[in-house]
Amino acid sequence: MVALVPDLVGSGGRLCPLRPDGQPAGAVEAAPDLAAAVARREAAERPRWVWAATDETYPRLLERAGVRPARCHDVKLVESLLLGMAGRHGSPRSLGAAWARLHDLPEPADAREGGADDQPVLFAADRQHLPQDADPLTALVAVYADQRRRIAASEHPDRVLLLCAAESAGALAAAEMGRDGLPWSAAVHDGLLTDLLGPRPAGGARPALLNDLALRIQQALGRTVNPDSPAQVLPAFARLGIPLHTTRSHELREVDHPAAALLLRYKELSRIHAAHGWAWREAWVRAGRFRAEYVVGGVVSGRWATRGGGALQIPRLLRGAVVADPGYRLVVADAGQLEPRVLAALSGDPGLAKAASAGDLYAALALDAFAGDRPRAKIALLAAMYGQTSGEAGQLLAVMRRRFPAALALVEAAARTGEAGGTVRSRLGRTSPTPSASRFVDTGGDADGAEGAGDFGSSDQRAARSWGRFTRNFVIQASASDWALAMLAALRRRLTAIGPEPRLVFFQHDEVIVHTPAALAPAVEEAVAAAGDEARRLVFGPTPVPFPLETNVVECYADAK
Template sequence: MSAIAFLAADPDGYALIDLRDQHSGSLLQPVTPVDAEAFPSVVAGLETQHSPRWVMLRTDPWMRPLIAAGVHLAKAHILCLAQRILHRSPLASKELEDFDLERPVQSFEPANQDALFAAPSSGESLSEIIAMYLSQREALPQDPGPGQRLELLIHAESVGALIACEMEAAGLSWDEAGHRALLREQLGPRVSDYGRPPKLAAKAQQLATALGTPGLNPDSPQELLRALHKAGFAVSSVRAWELEQLNHPLIAEVLEYKKLSRLASTHGDAWLDQWVKNGRFHPHYVLGTVTSGRWAASGGGALQLPHSIRQVVRTREGSTFVVADGRQLEPRILAAISNDQQLQKAGQQDDLYQWLLDAKLVASRNDAKLGMLSVIYGGGGGASGAVGAALTRSFPTAMRFVEQAAATGQQGGGVRSFLGRGCPPADEQWLAGQKATSDEASQRAADSAARARGRFTRNFVVQATAAEWALVWMGHARHLIHQAGWSRICKQVFFVHDEIVFECPTGLAPQLQEVIRHAAMLAGRTLFGQASPRFPVSVAISDNYAEAK
């Protein structure tokens, strides 16, 4: 018997737990009021006896005490994340209001509530939680195929939210002393939060002299751009990627300054004081706010750790990182969702790019990578465009798939991922810009906006599905680790796009890497069935994150 447990705040205490049969809705026990002290043990008992799917509005405040007590929830339905998914999904059978993930929800008004449950009241009461869940169930498609996909997405997103809470609590092992030593070596002695570190100040003075601009503030893009123009460098911006195209000693000095300035501002002493506690970095992960389903992080720059900083991400003695990432994930995802048999054949190989090279479709592995990204992202210039054209001839079904997504976007339409995450149609401002084409300039602007939106939707169908695969991969890995009895000693501590990082005892690492690879295979089958393309993962074991990359 499948059980579902609704979790809500108790207006007269701490929590209310309503345990029901998932299919009939009948109570399995009376609604249970639980005080804060007993909450973890009561939840653990219900998890052991019934393994219900836990329905809660948000993970906060429930997950923090459960994680602290070592309580593992296998399944969840996080209502706020499900509401955002259903609001945007074109597969939903009825329209639902959006949920503001940055602010608390207003009173929820149920529609056609089953008489089995009490009428909701204002606030986030138990009856309101139940009503919101029922409304979301009604919004699932009646067709079993789309309905199962969308439900899988909601369940995967919800388990992802549990993982995010667990990672935030565990933290990423950090060599704080090593980080401070790196800052002293690169920047010099610590200064006030508003001052420029000594070595950075010296470099700023050197640049001002070399560029013939006394008093230059190289942290100001406008001032630096004017100084470069004055020195004879015809650049349109001071972005690093543009400056890197210029082979000149002075430009190299500018890039070095920018690197050190970024270190001081984003991972300097103040950052360490705020984000690293007791040798662990505790970022806050945010789900549901990025259209494609990728995660964001609130403060701390968790998803943008530069290589210079990764060297101080170290485990303590006796532990190690197991770092895994999907190999050539997006081309394999494209093969699956487009049902391009030739690309799927290439994807059965451990190294898809080498297969393209062996088949003489490209001249080098780098050409294979750039060409495939050109196909997915819609690039068309230079050598990558030429290789992309060759790949297009070899994989016409995949190409038609992404071209259709691009065409839909250019016309202002919305697209969706494989499981049903929706990319909304263009907004009114975009549509108005497409109509306001009374002169050549406005027509060019409209055409440019249409092409940009086409590139976005073209990429969305692949990237959003890749994000779904990653969610399911993490979910399977978490389940297998718990089944093996390793949950207390083996923890996922980091995640970015298609890379997951675990920390475990050194002796357990070889077994863990096999579990991770098995979870990747299960993720492919969960999404795409037995005919799923292969999803090989690269796994590295190291006590230093930089060496595992």
């Protein structure tokens, strides 16, 4: 392991070798050209690099030398994980804040992470949080050593170490994907937008097809309304005898009226225009690449977020714009039915594990417990994972409880923990936050309060049940994130072994895209399969539950589904 601190200005920095416990193992090296020094050590030793924050440090190495370290320890991301395990979600996580906690000093607030129009100055964010007399390298080494102590003291240190390594590897992949970018054809994008919206309007005006839809909505409602304004649309529907609570798509789909169908189409196209239209391309696509800014661990469950750009929500209608370079292919890999498989592996339920081994988990579940009715089997399993109890889902949930008791016991125990205000953990130790204490006021066990048992008792009790639904799914979704990050780290390593050309260019929860020379596509497919199985073994141990990744080798993303 080698700790690394860049100079505040210039291209230099300092390096310090570390022992496994995080203590210094040798003299500090001053490197006038930090990127070159890292490249030399990476080629000779392949150490695990320890630095304050990958998103601040790594882009500089990529830019100056193109060096791609195999491993790192991201102090900021690891600090966030360890704080969560200690019940301190939301506490400042920077190097400066961690250093302050070590010395019982006031914790400085984290710097606001820059967005598309507010880029942070590289390396300055953490440095400014340290006292003026604190040496950044000394602070980094001390905080890292403290993190190693806290990991060793955890209930399952091997799992937590794996989680920290996978989270840090994800940060490396995120920086690389932001630099390499997803291939994006401006010509195809233009054609798709023109087909969907009409020619590009001047001055940011509403496109022609949106104007036409807005006029048709007004005609169907019999009055002038702005389709973007729920305050105008809801009363217009009410005058037609159609009461709506919102203009959300799920409500509109239940309405049998021409205006509802038109408004649904308007909302879909308006969203594309706003989120992935011509202005979006000018902001986010450069040199034929969509360069997203991923936020690793941006969601409490471990899923990623983005700083604008909508990388995690590329509409299916626009996937035709994602086109491989000539002579290249896109290897698109998708882990189907991931969360149900996670539930099977976590719970060890033999019936659910058997269904997961059959390929289509829902179809196998249907044959086993729902008379071959796949849609009902899917509803039942989703109800188990998300805590839905009303209507048909409640009846199907009773079947699940009888036929798959271990799986239901796991999620229901997680729900009870959440209802009581407790925390639950993923397979590797990612910890759920706690709700505010006010949500769990003791009602003295009286479930028949003024609001009545039919309304789930008091507002505090309803809030408790809501939080129970959150923790019920957190165990599954966060463990799915554990697997996905371990898979991403394993795939990144295997792609490096194939050669410099196959590049990860997209990651979204349970899907990855690799841009590769066509001749190497078979090797990439093998790497994807091996990475998925490696992650299964690392995260879940000797489970019989498979985690298959379906791969498609295509020239265009739209052809993968």
